[in-house]
Structure formats: structure tokens, C-alpha cells
Amino acid sequence: MQKVIGLITCNYSAKATSPLTEYRPISSLPFLGRYRLVDFALSNLVNAGIRTVGMVMPYNYRSIIDHVESGKDWDLDRKNGGLFVLPGSAFGTSRTGARFLLRDLVHNKVFFTRSTSDYVIFSSANFVFNMDFNELYRAHVESGADITVLTASAPRADEDVVAFNVEGSRVTGVHNGVNFGDAAFLDTFIMSRQLLLDMFDWYAPTDYLDLFEAMAGDFGRVNVQTYNFGGYVAPIFNKKEYFSANMDFLDPAVSDEVFPVDRFIKTKAHDTPPAKFEIGSRVQNSRISSGSRIYGTVCDSVLGRGVIVEAGATVRNSVVMQGCIIKSGARVENAIVDRNNTVPAGTELRGTPDDVLVKEKSRD
Numbered sequence: 001m002q003k004v005i006g007l008i009t010c011n012y013s014a015k016a017t018s019p020l021t022e023y024r025p026i027s028s029l030p031f032l033g034r035y036r037l038v039d040f041a042l043s044n045l046v047n048a049g050i051r052t053v054g055m056v057m058p059y060n061y062r063s064i065i066d067h068v069e070s071g072k073d074w075d076l077d078r079k080n081g082g083l084f085v086l087p088g089s090a091f092g093t094s095r096t097g098a099r100f101l102l103r104d105l106v107h108n109k110v111f112f113t114r115s116t117s118d119y120v121i122f123s124s125a126n127f128v129f130n131m132d133f134n135e136l137y138r139a140h141v142e143s144g145a146d147i148t149v150l151t152a153s154a155p156r157a158d159e160d161v162v163a164f165n166v167e168g169s170r171v172t173g174v175h176n177g178v179n180f181g182d183a184a185f186l187d188t189f190i191m192s193r194q195l196l197l198d199m200f201d202w203y204a205p206t207d208y209l210d211l212f213e214a215m216a217g218d219f220g221r222v223n224v225q226t227y228n229f230g231g232y233v234a235p236i237f238n239k240k241e242y243f244s245a246n247m248d249f250l251d252p253a254v255s256d257e258v259f260p261v262d263r264f265i266k267t268k269a270h271d272t273p274p275a276k277f278e279i280g281s282r283v284q285n286s287r288i289s290s291g292s293r294i295y296g297t298v299c300d301s302v303l304g305r306g307v308i309v310e311a312g313a314t315v316r317n318s319v320v321m322q323g324c325i326i327k328s329g330a331r332v333e334n335a336i337v338d339r340n341n342t343v344p345a346g347t348e349l350r351g352t353p354d355d356v357l358v359k360e361k362s363r364d
Contacts, residue, residue: 001134002051008055009099009100009123010057011056011057026236032287033304034270040128047132047264048132052081059088089107100122101208101209109197120196122187126187126235127186147195147225149164149188152183157179158235160237161185161237162178164226166226170225170226171219173216232248250285275288276294295310296312304321304323308326313326320337321338322339332348333350334350
């Protein structure tokens with residue numbers, strides 16, 4: 001993989017607004033208590049042996065920079081290659097969920113021209129999955145395709161996921177929104193660096209479009225092949241998908257698949273003590289992160305670092321992020337509690353399984 005560089009676009013969110021992404025991009029959303037969503041894209045690249053990775057930043061980039069820093073925790077703080085923080089442009093006129101805006105790529109042309117690598121793997125940070133990208137690389141080289149896109153069979157309808165029209169394994173068209181069984185684009189693809197540079201010239205008049213939108217009339221001359229991924233995948237574009245993905249990992253089978261011992265998902269290191277379960281506490285089918293102290297009851301939930309659940313408090317079927325305190329007698333159910341919140345004693349935060357309540361991040 002010395003012939004490959006990586007690029008992650010972090011500056012796109014979903015169409016629907018949410019308190020979870022009011023002050024941060026989706027790519028830096030905390031996930032499973034100890035990760036951020038961008039960790040999966042970064043780890044997939046690094047685990048494949050890629051040592052040069054660019055990250056296109058959104059305007060509200062502070063939380064991402066705070067998390068990735070120099071890339072040390074992903075072995076990207078190096079003299080040759082490493083992590084490159086790249087500026088994102090103003091959004092184009094695309095309204096179809098573009099994640100690879102040509103203008104973003106063209107404005108960072110120097111990242112590609114200074115490289116001597118033959119190929120580029122692109123990824124967004126909106127999908128949770130763990131894959132060996134060496135497989136994608138080999139499939140691309142062996143097929144002789146111009147571009148190989150990573151796809152999966154859509155398990156449900158989703159207006160934010162891009163779908164390809166496919167004949168055999170060749171892409172003939174693209175549209176936004178998938179239905180059950182469609183070839184869903186996992187926002188990951190590989191192409192030659194030289195072809196990318198050529199496309200900058202081909203599509204210069206339409207640089208306000210997504211790369212695949214600009215190519216819409218050229219699938220006859222550009223050979224775009226699909227590579228199907230059959231493992232666990234979770235798109236994260238709204239609060240319902242975010243909550244559902246967190247809950248999926250309470251199933252040991254899902255957790256074992258996405259976190260194999262030979263392909264870790266790397267994240268920023270935190271020097272915090274293990275979680276402590278006090279006498280009288282009750283915890284069932286939950287993921288409790290380091291630094292947390294549990295005195296009360298936690299069931300079917302995901303807790304971030306440093307969460308305190310006081311005696312008499314109950315957390316059920318919920319995601320509670322870092323630094324929250326659930327006071328005695330409080331009840332949290334079917335909810336997402338963002339970082340640094342204190343739920344007062346006797347308070348009840350309750351949503352429904354179909355409409356999860358979101359308590360926005362504390363700004364104090």
C-alpha cells in the first residue's frame with residue numbers, strides 16, 4: 001500500500017438538523033463511549049498500511065482537530081507522509097448529499113500533485129464499518145477499472161445514502177437515496193491519482209458538483225466497477241441511525257465482527273482509570289467506558305468516559321456521553337444525553353424507541 005494515499009472528507013453532514021451536530025460535524029460525533037465516527041475511516045486506511053492521509057475539514061473543525069491532533073494515535077505523526085489537515089471550500093450548489101465535492105478536491109490539488117503514489121482511496125466519515133482496504137485495492141488493480149466503488153446491499157430505504165445503478169458489476173448511473181436491495185454507496189472508492197488529476201480538467205466548469213454527479217453522463221467511457229462489502233455497515237446521518245448503531249454494538253456478534261483482534265479501530269488515548277461499579281449498583285447488557293462510576297442502575301445502554309450514575313438513578317436504552325452526571329432518583333430512557341450534562345435529581349428524560357429524546361450538549 002505504499003502506492004496508495006488516502007483522503008477523508010469530514011465537512012459534510014446530513015440534510016436533517018439535530019442538536020447533536022449543532023456545534024460539531026458528524027465526523028466528530030462520539031460513538032460507543034470511547035470513539036469518534038472519524039476513527040473508523042482513519043483506522044481502515046491506516047490498518048491497510050496507508051501512511052499518507054489527508055482530511056478535508058469543515059468550518060467547525062475544532063472538535064476534529066482536538067481529537068486527531070498530529071495523528072500520533074494512528075501512527076501518522078511521521079516525517080514522510082503522515083496526516084495532512086486540508087481546508088474545505090464553501091459548499092457547492094449540489095442538493096443531493098454530495099460528500100466528494102470537486103471544488104474541495106481541486107482546492108487541495110497540491111496534496112495530490114506532491115504525491116508519487118499511483119492510487120488514492122477516498123472515504124467519508126459517515127459510515128461505521130471495519131474493512132481491510134487491501135481487498136479493495138487488489139480488486140481494483142485486477143479488474144482494470146478506472147474507479148472501484150465500495151457498495152453494500154441496502155437493508156432499508158435511506159434518503160441520505162447514494163445509490164448506484166448497476167449492470168453486472170459496472171455502474172451505469174447514480175442517484176441519491178436508496179431503497180431495500182439497492183447498491184448502496186459506502187462513500188469509499190479507489191482510483192488512480194493521474195485519472196483524478198485529469199478529471200480536474202474535464203469537469204472544471206462543474207466543480208460545484210459532487211465527483212459522481214459530474215460523471216453522470218460519462219459512465220459509458222469511465223469504467224466504474226462495484227466491490228460489494230458483506231460485513232456490518234451502519235450509515236450515520238440522523239439521530240435515529242446514530243442511536244440504532246450504538247445499540248447494535250450491545251450484540252456481541254456485531255462487536256466481535258467490527259472489532260477483530262487483528263484489525264483494531266484506533267482512537268485518541270485517554271489516561272483514565274477503569275470504570276468502577278459500586279456496591280448496590282446494577283448493570284446489564286451495557287457498554288461502560290473508563291472513568292465512569294456506577295451507583296445506580298444501567299440497562300441496555302452505552303455510557304461514555306467519566307459518567308456518574310448516582311444511587312437510585314436509572315439509565316435504560318440510552319446513550320449517555322462523556323462527563324454526564326445522572327443524579328439520584330433521575331430516570332433516563334430512550335434518550336441521547338450529550339456531553340457534560342447534569343440530569344437533576346428526580347428528573348425524567350424519556351423518549352420512545354421510535355423517537356429518541358436528545359438532550360443537547362451543555363455549553364456551561
